[in-house]
Amino acid sequence: MMIPSLVLLLAMSGPVTESDALRVMTWNVHYFVPVTVNAEGKVVTAPGGAESVIAGIVTAAQRYNLDVIALQEATPRKHVMEAARRLGWQVRWFRGAWTGDGWKQGFPGAILTRLPILESRDRPDLEPYSIDDAFSRTFGEVVVTHRGSPLVLMTVHLLPSWKNTAHIRLREIAAVERAAQRHRNLNRSVIVMGDANHQPGTPEYEAWVQAGFTDSYLASGGDPVGGWTCPSTGLTERIDYIWVTGPLSNQVLEARALADDEFHVDRDSPGDGALSDHVPVFTVLGSRVRPSVGQSDKH
Secondary structure (H helix, E strand, C coil): CCHHHHHHHHCCCCCCCCCCCEEEEEEECHHHCCEEECCCCCEEECCCHHHHHHHHHHHHHHHCCCCEEEEECCCCHHHHHHHHHHHCCEEEEECCCCCCCCCCCCCCEEEEECCCEEEEEECCCCCCCCCCCCCCCEEEEEEEEECCEEEEEEEEECCCCCCCCHHHHHHHHHHHHHHHHHHHCCCCCEEEEEECCCCCCCHHHHHHHHCCCEEHHHHCCCCCCCCCCECCCCCCECCEEEEEECHHHHCEEEEEECCCCCCCCCCCCCCCEECCCCCCEEEEECCCCCCCCCHHHCC
């Protein structure tokens, strides 16, 4: 299966991007539990354990020369901290609110970055941990310095699309918009990364667009009916996004789901495994660097 050869696969050279670019990734890491499909067609835990997922975070950062990684279902916390330690990065961990219905560990999130952190907030512009059902999972904010200016990073995990829950996700999106507007008033860019638990073409998706957020995948020229991120055992949905608002929203250079062998299950390969039930989403932002024009090239 693919997981044991993860380091070799990820050591391959990543995409070439502009020198001033910002490289970010979001990934729901499924509690650091890799998955596979057994002989009966059921999704089960794959070999490799949490160590393989930690290694996946670290080596993906190296492969894609990342500046920022946002995580969802980022628990146990010790695994997040170990990934940050190996990278030599700073990290902010957000514990997540809901611990009901057997989910005793809740739904924490995290932001890991090699950029200087100026400040961070858990559930910005919301009550700290109220009984409100909005953001029963994760909503965390980190302000970093990028190219000499403040840049806002958010990790989010919206409520799943259970029956009659769209109104809750719309309230969650509205809360993100309120928090982002505070920064947009200061002419800061805001990057929202996470598991939104809705697909394009839904009222929730339209709410992001109406709120002034740019879907980085589509902005990069991605196929409107592609870019699937879940489940890694048979990709059929696009529910993980990197949204951008502010000055960087018109500087999307590249965006795609990382549906490489180590991140999704190839059902034609018995025993193949993936590091999570989601695949990561990767985005590059920045101004394009044009080659200098020589005197002989001028007309």
